[in-house]
Amino acid sequence: xxxxxxxxxxxxxxxxxxxxxxxxxxxxxxxxxxxxxxxxxxxxxxxxxxxxxxxxxxxxxxxxxxxxxxxxxxxxxxxxxxxxxxxxxxxxxxxxxxxxxxxxxxxxxxxxxxxxxxxxxxxxxxxxxxxxxxxxxxxxxxxxxxxxxxxxxxxxxxxxxxxxxxxxxxxxxxxxxxxxxxxxxxxxxxxxxxxxxxxxxxxxxxxxxxxxxxx
Numbered sequence: 777x778x779x780x781x782x783x784x785x786x787x788x789x790x791x792x793x794x795x796x797x798x799x800x801x802x803x804x805x806x807x808x809x810x811x812x813x814x815x816x817x818x819x820x821x822x823x824x825x826x827x828x829x830x831x832x833x834x835x836x837x838x839x840x841x842x843x844x845x846x847x848x849x850x851x852x853x854x855x856x857x858x859x860x861x862x863x864x865x866x867x868x869x870x871x872x873x874x875x876x877x878x879x880x881x882x883x884x885x886x887x888x889x890x891x892x893x894x895x896x897x898x899x900x901x902x903x904x905x906x907x908x909x910x911x912x913x914x915x916x917x918x919x920x921x922x923x924x925x926x927x928x929x930x931x932x933x934x935x936x937x938x939x940x941x942x943x944x945x946x947x948x949x950x951x952x953x954x955x956x957x958x959x960x961x962x963x964x965x966x967x968x969x970x971x972x973x974x975x976x977x978x979x980x981x982x983x984x985x986x987x988x989x990x991x
Contacts, residue, residue: 790826791833798842806847809834810855817859820866820918827910828945832965835946836953849946856938860903860917864930867921895925900933907941 798805809830816825831852838845895902899920906916920930952958958965 790830791836794830794833794837795842798837805843806851809848810851813852813855814859814862817856817913817917818862819859820863820914827913828908829965831942831945832949832953835949835951836958837949838946839950839953845946845950849942852942852946853938856907856942857935860934860938861931863914863917864921864925864927864934867918868924868927869921870918871922871924895920895923899923899925900929903930903933904937904940907937 794805797808801808812825812830813827816827834843834848834852835845837843838848902916903920906912917930917934
């Protein structure tokens with residue numbers, strides 16, 4: 777329970793925790809950033825770690841002179857790309873083992889073929905967009921691996937998505953994080969980054985379900 781309470785507090789007040797870490801440990805903050813982003817994107821059971829809010833806060837701290845913007849961006853890019861590659865590789869390893877259970881309720885050859893066809897057709901844009909969606913960001917690379925999406929295609933879109941995600945949000949934090957209104961409402965901004973993408977996903981899933989029922 778103590779760890780859970782700390783994790784929730786860290787997610788909601790990531791700016792305060794990161795600033796305190798920088799003041800206490802200096803350049804080791806870059807190792808911490810790499811670890812958080814790599815685990816959040818690379819380990820399918822850890823989708824609840826901060827992502828978008830972390831990048832925004834890192835940009836804001838860099839804008840305030842507490843961190844190096846180029847170093848932070850380079851570290852975060854490496855973590856995001858390698859994390860997705862790890863997640864994809866786990867999926868590629870798991871997929872052939874679960875889809876061979878022909879009589880399984882959840883995993884079967886037909887499901888594999890549908891997933892494979894989807895990722896071959898829409899996998900690129902899915903990987904890029906999922907970067908901005910908590911939880912989906914963690915599961916999409918795994919499913920792409922399970923569906924045996926081409927590794928070359930996955931890698932290209934993985935890099936593209938990581939560059940847009942990291943540069944976009946860190947840069948926004950760098951230029952906007954010092955604004956008084958942003959500082960005063962940072963907690964609400966963090967909540968918005970956590971909840972808004974989730975609401976969008978739920979609405980999209982509900983509409984897709986409604987269309988499926990209608991047909």
